[in-house]
Amino acid sequence: xxxxxxxxxxxxxxxxxxxxxxxxxxxxxxxxxxxxxxxxxxxxxxxxxxxxxxxxxxxxxxxxxxxxxxxxxxxxxxxxxxxxxxxxxxxxxxxxxxxxxxxxxxxxxxxxxxxxxxxxxxxxxxxxxxxxxxxxxxxxxxxxxxxxxxxxxxxxxxxxxxxxxxxxxxxxxxxxxx
Numbered sequence: 001x002x003x004x005x006x007x008x009x010x011x012x013x014x015x016x017x018x019x020x021x022x023x024x025x026x027x028x029x030x031x032x033x034x035x036x037x038x039x040x041x042x043x044x045x046x047x048x049x050x051x052x053x054x055x056x057x058x059x060x061x062x063x064x065x066x067x068x069x070x071x072x073x074x075x076x077x078x079x080x081x082x083x084x085x086x087x088x089x090x091x092x093x094x095x096x097x098x099x100x101x102x103x104x105x106x107x108x109x110x111x112x113x114x115x116x117x118x119x120x121x122x123x124x125x126x127x128x129x130x131x132x133x134x135x136x137x138x139x140x141x142x143x144x145x146x147x148x149x150x151x152x153x154x155x156x157x158x159x160x161x162x163x164x165x166x167x168x169x170x171x172x173x174x175x176x177x178x
Contacts, residue, residue, distance in 0.1 A: 004020070014049065019094055040084070044085040047069060066085075098110060139163075139167065
């Protein structure tokens, strides 16, 4: 059983919902790349229960902020875990559009492709410089591999709302019509 499946099954027993995001979501949506942590989106109101849960798995706090909780595993065989905190309304919207993770994931759900692009665009706009290049690469590959038309109003609006204008300009330069 994978680490994700183990966490998903135990979280389900504890009635703790989460959505898979980050690099693993990028992979699920078609861009195979390396990732070295697990990124979950959780309800802000569940953070105390999640802290207790991940502590029981051997994780220790690494960094805590208003929107993220980051944990390191005590076992080197496990991946670090980042929890993104969102309000109930946001979680409900993300959950409504979520997709099933591949079999063997313990029933985990993954944020939708458009929500992933929105999160990546936001990270590009507000992220630290060391992550921007990787996130730009993710967005470009997700658009290309999923044959998304960047001129479509929904996608264009997402990229322009959450990302810097330069991201949409770059997508226009590399996008090839179907």
